[in-house]
Amino acid sequence: xxxxxxxxxxxxxxxxSGFRLIEEQTISEIGGIGRVFExxxxxxxxxxxxxxxxxxxxAMGFQTLPMDETGAxxxxxxxxxCASKHYPLKETFVxxxxxxxxxxxxACTYPDMTIYYAASPHExxxxxxxKVYLDLVFHPLIYENSDYFKQEGWHYHVEEDGNLSxxxxxxxxMEGEYAEAITHLENxxxxxxxxxxxxxxxxxxxxxxxxxxxxxxxxxxxxxxxQGSNCIIILYGDGNLKDQLHYxxxxxxxxxxxxxxxxxxxxxxxxxxxxxxxxxxPVEVEEEAETLICLSFVIGDSSDQDLRLSxxxxxxxxxxxxxxxxxxxxxxxxELGVSLSDGGYDTSRKQPVFTITLKGxxxxxxxxxxxxxxxxLRTLVKEGIPKDLIEASLQTLAFxxxxxxxxxxxxxxxxxxxxxxxxxYGQGTFEPLYYEKAFExxxxxxxxxxxxxxxxxxxxxxxxxxxMTLIPSEALGRANEEQKIKILEVAxxxxxxxxxxxxxxxxxxxxxxxxxxNTKEGLGLLPHLTxxxxxxxxxxxxxEQLTLEDxxxxxxxxxxxxxxxxxxxxxxxxxxxxxxxxxxxxxxLFTYVGTETKDYVAIExxxxxxxxxxxxxxxxxxxxxxxxxxxxxxxxCKVLTEALGAFEALMTDLFLNTTFKExxxxxEALGHMVxxxxxxxxxxxxxRSMQRLYTYFSEEGSYEDQVSGLAFYHFxxxxxxxFEEQFExxxxxxxxxxxxxxxxxxxxxxxxxxxxQKQKVLYTIRSLITHLPGEKGVDYTYTFKVQETKEAxxxxxEVQAIAAGFDFKKQGYRYDxxxxxxxxxxxxxxxxxxxxxxxxAYGCEIFLSEEGYLAISSYCDPHLKKTLxxxxxxxxxLEQLEIEPDLLERYIVSTLGTMLAPISMERRSERLxxxxxxxxxxxxxxxxxxxxxxxxxESLQKASQLFKAMSSHNHYCVIGNKETITKxxxxxxxxxxxx
Numbered sequence: 001x002x003x004x005x006x007x008x009x010x011x012x013x014x015x016x017s018g019f020r021l022i023e024e025q026t027i028s029e030i031g032g033i034g035r036v037f038e039x040x041x042x043x044x045x046x047x048x049x050x051x052x053x054x055x056x057x058x059a060m061g062f063q064t065l066p067m068d069e070t071g072a073x074x075x076x077x078x079x080x081x082c083a084s085k086h087y088p089l090k091e092t093f094v095x096x097x098x099x100x101x102x103x104x105x106x107a108c109t110y111p112d113m114t115i116y117y118a119a120s121p122h123e124x125x126x127x128x129x130x131k132v133y134l135d136l137v138f139h140p141l142i143y144e145n146s147d148y149f150k151q152e153g154w155h156y157h158v159e160e161d162g163n164l165s166x167x168x169x170x171x172x173x174m175e176g177e178y179a180e181a182i183t184h185l186e187n188x189x190x191x192x193x194x195x196x197x198x199x200x201x202x203x204x205x206x207x208x209x210x211x212x213x214x215x216x217x218x219x220x221x222x223x224x225x226x227q228g229s230n231c232i233i234i235l236y237g238d239g240n241l242k243d244q245l246h247y248x249x250x251x252x253x254x255x256x257x258x259x260x261x262x263x264x265x266x267x268x269x270x271x272x273x274x275x276x277x278x279x280x281x282p283v284e285v286e287e288e289a290e291t292l293i294c295l296s297f298v299i300g301d302s303s304d305q306d307l308r309l310s311x312x313x314x315x316x317x318x319x320x321x322x323x324x325x326x327x328x329x330x331x332x333x334x335e336l337g338v339s340l341s342d343g344g345y346d347t348s349r350k351q352p353v354f355t356i357t358l359k360g361x362x363x364x365x366x367x368x369x370x371x372x373x374x375x376x377l378r379t380l381v382k383e384g385i386p387k388d389l390i391e392a393s394l395q396t397l398a399f400x401x402x403x404x405x406x407x408x409x410x411x412x413x414x415x416x417x418x419x420x421x422x423x424x425y426g427q428g429t430f431e432p433l434y435y436e437k438a439f440e441x442x443x444x445x446x447x448x449x450x451x452x453x454x455x456x457x458x459x460x461x462x463x464x465x466x467x468m469t470l471i472p473s474e475a476l477g478r479a480n481e482e483q484k485i486k487i488l489e490v491a492x493x494x495x496x497x498x499x500x501x502x503x504x505x506x507x508x509x510x511x512x513x514x515x516x517x518n519t520k521e522g523l524g525l526l527p528h529l530t531x532x533x534x535x536x537x538x539x540x541x542x543x544e545q546l547t548l549e550d551x552x553x554x555x556x557x558x559x560x561x562x563x564x565x566x567x568x569x570x571x572x573x574x575x576x577x578x579x580x581x582x583x584x585x586x587x588x589l590f591t592y593v594g595t596e597t598k599d600y601v602a603i604e605x606x607x608x609x610x611x612x613x614x615x616x617x618x619x620x621x622x623x624x625x626x627x628x629x630x631x632x633x634x635x636x637c638k639v640l641t642e643a644l645g646a647f648e649a650l651m652t653d654l655f656l657n658t659t660f661k662e663x664x665x666x667x668e669a670l671g672h673m674v675x676x677x678x679x680x681x682x683x684x685x686x687x688r689s690m691q692r693l694y695t696y697f698s699e700e701g702s703y704e705d706q707v708s709g710l711a712f713y714h715f716x717x718x719x720x721x722x723f724e725e726q727f728e729x730x731x732x733x734x735x736x737x738x739x740x741x742x743x744x745x746x747x748x749x750x751x752x753x754x755x756x757q758k759q760k761v762l763y764t765i766r767s768l769i770t771h772l773p774g775e776k777g778v779d780y781t782y783t784f785k786v787q788e789t790k791e792a793x794x795x796x797x798e799v800q801a802i803a804a805g806f807d808f809k810k811q812g813y814r815y816d817x818x819x820x821x822x823x824x825x826x827x828x829x830x831x832x833x834x835x836x837x838x839x840x841a842y843g844c845e846i847f848l849s850e851e852g853y854l855a856i857s858s859y860c861d862p863h864l865k866k867t868l869x870x871x872x873x874x875x876x877x878l879e880q881l882e883i884e885p886d887l888l889e890r891y892i893v894s895t896l897g898t899m900l901a902p903i904s905m906e907r908r909s910e911r912l913x914x915x916x917x918x919x920x921x922x923x924x925x926x927x928x929x930x931x932x933x934x935x936x937x938e939s940l941q942k943a944s945q946l947f948k949a950m951s952s953h954n955h956y957c958v959i960g961n962k963e964t965i966t967k968x969x970x971x972x973x974x975x976x977x978x979x
Contacts, residue, residue, distance in 0.1 A: 016242070018249040019046060027433050030415065034430045037245065042228035042256035046245065047419055047429060049236040049412070055103070055902045056237030057412030058130045059117035060137065061420035063263050064109070064225045065198040070213035071153070071205015072221040074109040075170050076142075077116075078152035080222070081107060085139035087132055089522045090513075091837070094828050096132050099528025099890035100125050101897030103410065109203050111190075111349055112265060113424055114225075115417065119410040121902055123239045127247050128527025134252030137226055142219065147510055149215050151837060156491065158504050164488040166211055167840040167862065175207045175798040176842065176860035179682050182342055184281035185292050185357070185470045192277050192466050193296060194268045199349055207798075208480065211487075227259025232423050236412035263424050265350055268298070270464040278366075278469045282477035284796050284962065288978070289472030290675075293369045294343060294357040298464040302352050303427035305438045309397070310454055311345040311354055313442065316393040316608075317451070319344055319356065322592055323389055323604040329376050330358055331671075332664045336369055337361035338671040350425045354458070360675045366469040377459055381452045390446050392608035399612040399638070401435060402561060405904040514837040517829070520884055529893050531933065538899060538929055540922045541908070543915075548762065549769050552748045554916040557755050558905060563612065564644075564761050565752040565909035568635040569917060572618060574740040574777040577706075581715035582733045583618055583633065583741070584707035588673055589734065590616040590635070593665055595657035600665050603654070610646040612638030614654075618707045620700035621917040622851040624924065629700040630917050633741045638906070641757045644764045652771050655742045660731040667727075670720045677713045681793060681979050685801035685959035686859040690847070692791065693855055696955040697807040700851075702784035713979065744772040750916045752909035791974045792958040792965045799841075800861045800960030804871050806953045809852025813946045817931025818939040819848050821888075821895045822878070825940075828891075830877050831856070834870045839863050850928075854950060864958060865968050871956075875948030878940050888937065895932050899925065 010021050023036035032051025039046065064073040081093035089095050097105055102120040116133050120126040142148050154168035177183050191200045205213075235244055283289040300307050318326050319340050330336050336358060343357035358369055405411050418432035442450070459465075495503065542557040575583050591607060591614050594600040607614050614637045620629045639647045660666060681688050691709050694701025705711045719726055747769060753761050809815070823846040835844040835858050842860035844867075847853075856874075858867050903911075915921045958965060962977070969975060 015040065017246040018253070019245050023429060025430055027430055029433050029435055034433070035241075036429050039228070039249065039253050039256075041258070042231075042253045043258040044228045044231045044233060044253055044256060045423070046233045046235060046248070047423070048241050049234065049415055049419070050241055051236075051238065053237045053412065054121050055119055055410045055412060056121070056123060056126050056239045057117065057119045057234065057410055057416060058126050058133070059115055059234040059236075059413065059416035059420070060133060061113050061115045061232050061234070061416075061424070062137075062225050062230050063112060063265070063424045064114045064203070064221075065112055065265065066201040066203040067198070067221070068212075069201045069206040069209040070217070071170055071174065071203070071210050072213055072218055073114055073203045074174075074205050075149065075153035075210075075213065075218060076222050076226075077107050077109045077114050078170055079142050079148040079218075080136050080140035080226075082148045082152070083141040083145070084132075084135040085141070086135045087525055088141060089518045089525070090516060091832065092132065092136060092526075094832060095518055095523060096129060096526055098824075098828065098887070098894050099526065100129060100894055101529060101534075101900055102126065102129055103897070103901040104413070105129065111199055111203050113420060115420060117413055117416060119412060121900065122529065122533075123244075125529055126239070127244060130248065131251040131527065134248075134256070138252070138256050140222070142222065146215055147513070149218050150510065151514070153213060153218065154211050155507070156488075156503055157840075158507060164492050166488075168210070169836060169840055169842060170205060171207060171210050172799050172840045172860045172862050173842040174205050174210065175862075177204065178207055179795075179797045179799075180679070181281055181290055181292055181470060181472070182357075182359070184279070185294060185468065188277070188279040188470060189294060189296055189355070189466065189468055192275060192468060193298060193353065193464070194351070197266050197268050199268070208484065225261065227261050228253075228256040229259045230261035230263065231256070232420055234412075234416040234419060236415060263426065265425065267351055268464075270298070273463050274465045274467060276467045278471065280471050280473040280476050282480050283472040283474060284477055286472045286474050289796070290360050291363045291365070291472065292357060292359050292470045293337070293361055293366050294355050294466075294468050295370060295373055296353050296355040296466045296468070297459055297462045299345070299352045299354050299458050299462075302347055302350055302421065302425060303431055305431060305434060306441060308347060308352070308432075309435060309438045309442060310451070311352070313393045313397055314451060314454060315345040315354070316396055317385065317389055321389065321393065321604055321608065323392070323601040325376050325380060326356065326373065327668075329372055330369065332668045334368070334372060336365045336372065338668075338675040341672070341676075348421070360671070363469070363471050366467070370467050374460065377455050381456045381460065384449070385451055387447060388602070388605040388609070390451060392605040394442060394446060395610075396608045398439065399640075401439065403563060403612060403638070403905075408904070408907075410902075511838050514833050520886070523887060523890075528890050531889055531892060534893060534896050534933070535900070538922065538926050543921070548749070548766055549744070551744065551769055552916070553765070554748075554750045554912055555758070556752045556908065556912050557758070558752055558908065560752060560754045560757070560905050562641050562754060562757065563905065564639050564641065564754075564757055565905060566637045566639065566761070566765070567750045567909060567913050568637075569748045569750060569913060570633040570635070570741045570743075571746040571779070572631040572633045572741055573779040574743070574746065575737055576780055577782045579733065579737055580703070580706040581712050582730075582737045584712045585670070585673070585716065585730075586734055586737050586741075587616050587618045587633065587707065589660070589666065589669055590658065590738075591654060592669055593658065593660060593662050595653045596659055597653055597657060600662055606646075606650055610639070610643045610650060612640075618704075620703045621914065622700055622849070624850070624918045624920045629703070631703055632917055634913065636909075641754075641760055644760055648764045648768050651768055655772060658738060660734040663727055666730070667720070667723050670716060670723065674713070674717050674720050678979065681795050681959055682797060685795065685797065686803070686857050689801045689803035689957045689959045690855055690857050692957045693803040693805055693955060694853065695786070696788050696957075697786060697805075697810075698851075698853060699782075699784055699786060702786055703782060710979065739773070740777055742772060743777060744769055744774045745776040747772065748916055750909065750912040752905055752912060788953075788955050789973050790956050790971065791976070792960075792972045793976045793979055794962035794965050795959055795979070797960050798862075800864050800867075800958055800964060801857065801859045802861055802864060802867050802956065802958050802960075803855060803857040804868065804950075804954055804956035805847075805853065805855030806950050806955060807852055808854050808946050808949065811949045811953060813852070813949070815848065815850045815852055816939075817928040818935040819943060819946075820898075820928070821891050821932055821935040822940060822943045823848055824891050824895045825883070826874060826878075830874060831870065835861065835867055839867060839870075841867070854946070861960075864960065864964050865971065868956060868971070872951045872954070875944045875946075875951060878944035878947060881940055883937060883940065888935065892932060892935055896929065899929050899932070
């Protein structure tokens with residue numbers, strides 16, 4: 001239904017504000033109208049997706065086809081954001097975020113396009129950002145100042161010993177990316193599948209290739225692709241389209257060079273037969289690394305919506321569902337590897353690819369993997385896919401399409417990506433958004449052999465396919481390092497003494513300039529909101545607290561599209577301290593194994609058929625204004641009102657009858673846990689270093705270490721290695737822990753539901769909890785050895801994640817909302833300048849909690865000691881900082897924006913859990929909001945003492961490069977060479 005106010009009195013071919021309307025369509029899937037305009041002077045196309053969503057989006061895309069693996073598209077994306085003709089500031093993009101309440105501002109390099117986007121609930125705010133974006137991308141100062149290329153791309157850095165090294169933000173970012181084996185596999189796979197197209201190159205850049213990019217080639221890339229004829233703008237949401245078009249015409253598009261770029265993206269000619277390839281990736285120690293194997297299939301054309309939705313369903317059946325026949329054969333029965341979690345259906349290219357990836361396997365498993373996959377697929381075609389698996393996968397997709405906003409990104413950005421891809425591929429602008437008819441077709445054909453036919457055509461009989469084995473190689477790792485050293489030595493020897501000294505001076509000049517603050521006049525050029533434009537009060541959700549069968553329930557009424565978000569919050573203190581790791585395992589296994597009445601396959605299919613997902617987790621919530629914490633076993637559910645009957649029966653079965661007898665399934669799950677934890681120290685070291693840091697000064701951090709951290713890993717790894725001997729004891733322990741937790745006396749509920757659902761949901765919940773065991777158990781007190789330390793973990797990374805912090809409440813300080821403003825200031829000035837610009841790290845963030853914890857973390861950081869020294873200098877910096885009132889106001893506004901941002905229903909329901917467990921609510925949120933709003937320069941002085949205290953009570957955890965860590969061994973109390 002198109003609502004009032006969404007109509008525009010403009011016919012196809014007519015013009016308005018310099019734009020000619022060339023297409024208009026009603027799109028029921030987004031609840032609105034899609035329009036395509038062409039700006040007559042610049043050639044820029046504007047696509048409007050007009051609906052009633054207040055979370056407006058501006059996105060701007062360019063087709064940017066990589067010419068090699070030097071990362072030109074990626075480096076241009078970074079560099080243009082630094083400064084422009086009308087906004088010649090230092091780090092314009094960063095400064096733009098101050099004074100804005102945009103919920104996201106970012107730029108991203110895709111395999112074949114680059115997108116700059118922002119989202120805001122405030123139209124003036126969003127269009128101001130759009131104006132600056134236009135100037136940055138079309139009139140950047142990269143032609144006048146080569147420092148942007150050096151800073152964001154690469155340059156020679158002179159080490160203390162006089163040797164050269166490479167530095168640059170993108171260079172170090174890609175070092176972090178290529179620390180993971182899966183990134184190497186993706187790169188090798190694209191080379192093999194698309195040898196005659198730009199997709200054979202990584203648009204982000206290979207670390208060893210990035211230094212081959214010249215400044216001339218960098219500028220030529222921008223000149224070729226950044227022109228009006230290659231630009232598409234997306235406007236999404238409930239904004240005033242007439243005003244937006246007028247604004248864009250008057251504020252940027254008149255000065256955009258039209259150019260004559262024509263999007264040409266060749267398709268790869270299909271192969272005549274399956275290709276088999278072996279590739280290698282560099283590692284330090286082969287025994288600690290993994291082999292990966294994949295089968296990949298090029299699937300038709302991305303414009304085929306029927307095919308797109310069909311393969312999303314097939315992806316769920318074959319790879320995502322715990323009931324997957326491939327998972328059962330490859331991992332559970334044949335034990336060829338530990339996980340199928342990567343791979344899937346990739347639509348980020350003109351020719352989509354479906355990939356089955358097996359991780360954690362042995363080198364010799366390749367042939368068996370291939371034969372086993374094809375055997376399973378042939379069996380599915382011959383005997384038919386189980387009907388309950390088809391139904392479950394279809395219902396999973398149906399739920400996702402109904403819910404829409406489950407992502408952490410605004411939905412308008414997802415729509416923008418889909419539309420931009422379609423446009424650049426020469427397809428219908430709005431085709432990717434039309435899914436209702438395609439989904440109806442799938443439903444009609446689901447039991448007529450439709451999916452079996454797809455498997456036969458696109459997987460079994462598809463010659464454009466590849467079987468790739470990726471093997472770790474110490475020799476390649478050594479050779480790459482030796483080659484890099486040799487190239488740098490040659491580069492240095494080719495310099496005259498004068499050239500070398502000039503390099504030193506240029507680097508010194510660049511570092512000094514990176515610390516220069518923007519002037520008041522420069523900042524005055526940027527659009528911004530003021531405190532007067534901010535609401536005084538946050539929106540108050542409609543909450544109701546009640547008691548149901550002696551259980552505490554907190555309800556939020558909202559427009560949930562008939563979806564009930566239900567969280568069962570079980571007090572987990574009934575588990576003895578020595579059994580906490582079993583509780584961590586239970587959080588992984590609950591809903592993943594069977595019950596007394598159904599095996600794990602039936603449970604999985606029942607969950608996916610009747611709900612939008614059921615997930616369990618264990619978390620320690622700090623109690624408001626108290627020293628203690630509450631450990632909670634949380635079971636989170638999403639369900640449609642119409643399915644509440646089936647939901648009640650399912651949850652009753654899970655709570656009362658879950659068993660741990662399916663030995664092979666439990667072994668598979670345990671192996672996956674071990675594998676993912678090991679990989680996370682390379683793939684997400686910033687997360688793991690932060691998690692470890694909290695154990696140094698926090699009781700709840702130590703608790704979570706037992707159920708999901710390093711202590712948990714050290715418990716489950718030997719359990720997995722000796723699984724056969726320990727299975728019986730494990731099975732009994734898990735059953736015992738489950739019975740201690742799932743009790744009526746332990747449970748509280750948080751629910752976000754629609755007004756008209758309320759009585760039906762309450763009736764279902766009442767009936768369900770009456771079935772729970774009623775007896776009250778023992779609540780245990782836990783004693784953890786919280787030990788301050790300075791710790792490092794050596795992993796196969798070229799860069800570091802450096803986390804430092806402390807408990808400031810123990811030192812007599814208290815949390816105040818003004819600290820959020822100060823963190824904002826530090827992240828965008830002091831830390832940005834010294835850790836990212838000067839240091840070359842990809843980023844550095846501050847984490848504050850109301851419990852009194854402060855943590856700082858850098859990531860993809862080439863340094864170690866220097867970064868810790870930067871952390872130690874924060875207190876002095878704040879003490880000496882004199883900030884202009886209008887600049888402080890900008891920081892206040894952008895900080896307020898984090899509290900004003902629209903969030904998904906799922907995240908709203910998560911917030912409700914926090915309210916219920918911690919005894920907080922909208923009143924406490926409003927207090928923090930008020931404290932942010934009333935931040936003063938004096939707040940900075942008070943905070944300087946807090947950060948100085950961190951220097952004297954500092955603990956840190958570093959995960960990174962072995963050589964870098966051992967060079968700094970004297971600053972650590974403990975160094976681990978394995979996790």
